[in-house]
Amino acid sequence: MSALRSRRHREWGLAYLLLAPALLVFAVFTFYPFLRNFKLALYQNPPYPGLPAHYVGLHQVGSVLASTSFHQSLVSTLLYVVMVVPVGLIGGLLLAVAAHKAIRGMAWFRLIFSSTVVTSVAVAAVVFGTLMDPVVGLLPWLGINPHPAILENPTWALPAVSLIAVWQFLGLSFVIMTAGLQSLPDEVLEAARLDGAGGWTMFWRVTVPLLSPTLFFGLVVGTIYAFQSFGQIDILIGPQNSQFTHTDVLLYSVYQALSIQDNPGVAAVLSIVLFTILLVFTLVQLRFLERRVTYAGN
Amino acid sequence: MARVNFEGVSKAFDGALAVDDLHLDVHDGELLVLLGPSGCGKTTVLRMVAGLEDPTAGTVSIGDVIVNDVEPKDRDVAMVFQSYALYPHMTLRRNIEFPLRQQKVPAAERARRVDEAAGTLGLGDLLDRKPGQLSGGQRQRVALARAIVRDPQVFLMDEPLSNLDATLRIQTRADIVSLQRRLGTTTIYVTHDQVEAMTMGHRIAVMRDGRLQQVAAPQDLYERPANTFVASFLGSPGMNLVPASVDGAVVTVDGTRVELPAGPAVAAGPVTVGVRPEAASLAPEGIAATVVLVEQLGAEAHVICALVDGTRVVVRQENRAARPDLGDAVAIRVDPAQLLLFDADTGARLELGR
Numbered sequence: 023m024s025a026l027r028s029r030r031h032r033e034w035g036l037a038y039l040l041l042a043p044a045l046l047v048f049a050v051f052t053f054y055p056f057l058r059n060f061k062l063a064l065y066q067n068p069p070y071p072g073l074p075a076h077y078v079g080l081h082q083v084g085s086v087l088a089s090t091s092f093h094q095s096l097v098s099t100l101l102y103v104v105m106v107v108p109v110g111l112i113g114g115l116l117l118a119v120a121a122h123k124a125i126r127g128m129a130w131f132r133l134i135f136s137s138t139v140v141t142s143v144a145v146a147a148v149v150f151g152t153l154m155d156p157v158v159g160l161l162p163w164l165g166i167n168p169h170p171a172i173l174e175n176p177t178w179a180l181p182a183v184s185l186i187a188v189w190q191f192l193g194l195s196f197v198i199m200t201a202g203l204q205s206l207p208d209e210v211l212e213a214a215r216l217d218g219a220g221g222w223t224m225f226w227r228v229t230v231p232l233l234s235p236t237l238f239f240g241l242v243v244g245t246i247y248a249f250q251s252f253g254q255i256d257i258l259i260g261p262q263n264s265q266f267t268h269t270d271v272l273l274y275s276v277y278q279a280l281s282i283q284d285n286p287g288v289a290a291v292l293s294i295v296l297f298t299i300l301l302v303f304t305l306v307q308l309r310f311l312e313r314r315v316t317y318a319g320n
Numbered sequence: 321m322a323r324v325n326f327e328g329v330s331k332a333f334d335g336a337l338a339v340d341d342l343h344l345d346v347h348d349g350e351l352l353v354l355l356g357p358s359g360c361g362k363t364t365v366l367r368m369v370a371g372l373e374d375p376t377a378g379t380v381s382i383g384d385v386i387v388n389d390v391e392p393k394d395r396d397v398a399m400v401f402q403s404y405a406l407y408p409h410m411t412l413r414r415n416i417e418f419p420l421r422q423q424k425v426p427a428a429e430r431a432r433r434v435d436e437a438a439g440t441l442g443l444g445d446l447l448d449r450k451p452g453q454l455s456g457g458q459r460q461r462v463a464l465a466r467a468i469v470r471d472p473q474v475f476l477m478d479e480p481l482s483n484l485d486a487t488l489r490i491q492t493r494a495d496i497v498s499l500q501r502r503l504g505t506t507t508i509y510v511t512h513d514q515v516e517a518m519t520m521g522h523r524i525a526v527m528r529d530g531r532l533q534q535v536a537a538p539q540d541l542y543e544r545p546a547n548t549f550v551a552s553f554l555g556s557p558g559m560n561l562v563p564a565s566v567d568g569a570v571v572t573v574d575g576t577r578v579e580l581p582a583g584p585a586v587a588a589g590p591v592t593v594g595v596r597p598e599a600a601s602l603a604p605e606g607i608a609a610t611v612v613l614v615e616q617l618g619a620e621a622h623v624i625c626a627l628v629d630g631t632r633v634v635v636r637q638e639n640r641a642a643r644p645d646l647g648d649a650v651a652i653r654v655d656p657a658q659l660l661l662f663d664a665d666t667g668a669r670l671e672l673g674r
Binding site: 207209210212213214215216217218219220223227228231232234 | 370371372392393395397398399401402403405406407408409418419422423466470
């Protein structure tokens with residue numbers, strides 16, 4: 023009995039030993055900062071850098087949540103997500119359906135469609151920045167000269183930045199949808215053809231429902247991706263213009279509070295808000311949507 | 321209802337012939353079984369009727385209409401797939417009425433026809449369930465209901481029983497036969513199981529390597545196979561094929577002479593002798609052999625013997641016969657009236673004169 027117990031102890035010991043490197047990395051770079059962040063949120067930084075922060079309890083959380091800049095940031099973030107995720111998902115699905123045909127040379131289209139996945143945010147931002155340039159860009163070439171320029175325009179800056187995110191997400195969305203399409207059961211699609219389903223019925227009544235697990239996965243991945251957009255805004259708008267042009271999405275305002283305003287307390291509060299939103303959002307998606315998703319087979 | 325006709329139909333995939341110059345006429349109201357080992361092209365034939373594959377050459381007609389260029393949905397054929405191919409996100413009612421919805425059948429008639437089809441297949445209580453909540457046998461019946469609800473010209477069935485367990489398979493087999501006989505709908509049924517073929521088909525078309533070997537009623541096929549392939553593929557176990565020589569009406573197997581009622585119209589020389597296991601028996605005198613294996617099947621037994629040259633011969637024994645032991649030296653007697661001769665080279669059956 024005790025021999026058995028000691029062997030079990032040894033096995034547990036070995037398990038922790040093998041896990042230790044990974045646990046150590048997580049502890050140092052994830053768990054500790056995560057917990058430390060909650061402490062930061064309780065301390066207020068003085069207006070002048072260098073002076074010690076003092077404990078204010080939940081007071082700082084309340085004042086950040088009540089501020090207009092936070093509300094603006096929240097609205098911008100939600101608008102941004104709404105612009106990026108559905109368009110990216112539907113666009114990826116349409117491209118995948120279009121490319122899901124056995125036509126010569128289709129491999130090249132697949133390569134092109136999926137290439138945005140491997141393009142870095144910086145490169146994409148510079149390319150789009152050039153296209154949207156008020157002097158050498160696409161619009162002046164077409165004879166359209168919005169004033170102020172698109173990326174300095176409070177109405178158009180957020181849609182312009184979201185366009186880049188859509189473009190980038192399209193590649194991932196296309197890859198996910200293509201994988202989903204390729205795993206659909208051929209016989210069910212053939213049965214539908216024989217049962218008289220035309221292209222439209224086929225797509226809406228058969229393909230989309232069968233693809234719902236893939237669409238669901240794309241929705242979760244796309245939402246998290248959109249909430250974490252940062253590079254495009256930093257490169258094209260920058261901290262000076264982001265509040266004015268309503269492009270200071272939550273993640274970007276965390277960065278602004280920390281690096282520009284040198285205010286770790288506010289940054290900590292904002293990041294907790296972002297974390298909470300994503301957590302709630304993911305739980306809601308998992309709970310409610312998964313129930314409606316049709317999984318093929320048993 | 322309609323006849324289905326194949327006129328010189330071939331199908332090549334990347335240059336490899338899956339179906340080679342098929343001429344076949346499926347009669348109106350008939351259940352024709354396409355039988356053959358996997359990869360023989362039988363499913364491809366079925367899919368060409370459905371319109372899921374296009375023939376490389378030849379014409380396929382349903383009724384008297386050539387359908388080569390007709391879309392699958394306009395062919396008025398219903399197919400039952402091996403995997404059932406139900407719509408997993410729809411209730412059974414939705415599944416069964418799906419083809420009717422596509423035909424824009426009014427709701428009241430749709431409901432009536434779905435209830436009727438579901439009743440026929442004993443699915444009446446399950447119409448609000450989804451396929452995931454059903455057993456394999458129930459799913460197969462939903463697939464059948466979805467096919468019969470359309471009242472199509474032709475049923476196409478692609479190994480519909482092979483995912484069911486043995487008991488359910490026998491029961492569903494009988495259900496399909498009685499359904500087909502009652503509805504009288506022309507049916508093409510693909511299987512690799514010769515028992516299914518024998519019990520279900522009005523006629524059986526045997527295929528091998530893309531070529532049609534023989535089309536005949538089950539009993540004809542069993543008694544008068546066109547060649548050694550058909551002879552050995554049908555029956556469980558298949559026909560014994562033994563090398564021998566013939567001279568007039570006298571066949572010599574392993575040194576033992578058997579006198580036939582009539583000889584083939586060929587010159588003396590080597591032939592292949594075909595003997596059904598039930599046409600052979602263990603006797604005091606006959607072809608010398610050694611018992612290799614005895615398979616007890618309850619009502620009968622299969623005694624597997626090896627001739628002197630190593631050829632295996634299966635002898636079917638009734639229950640009352642004494643069972644030999646492994647390794648016993650025995651003698652096999654064959655019934656001359658039930659003996660078939662095949663060409664030693666081509667395998668084609670040789671007609672015996674009368």
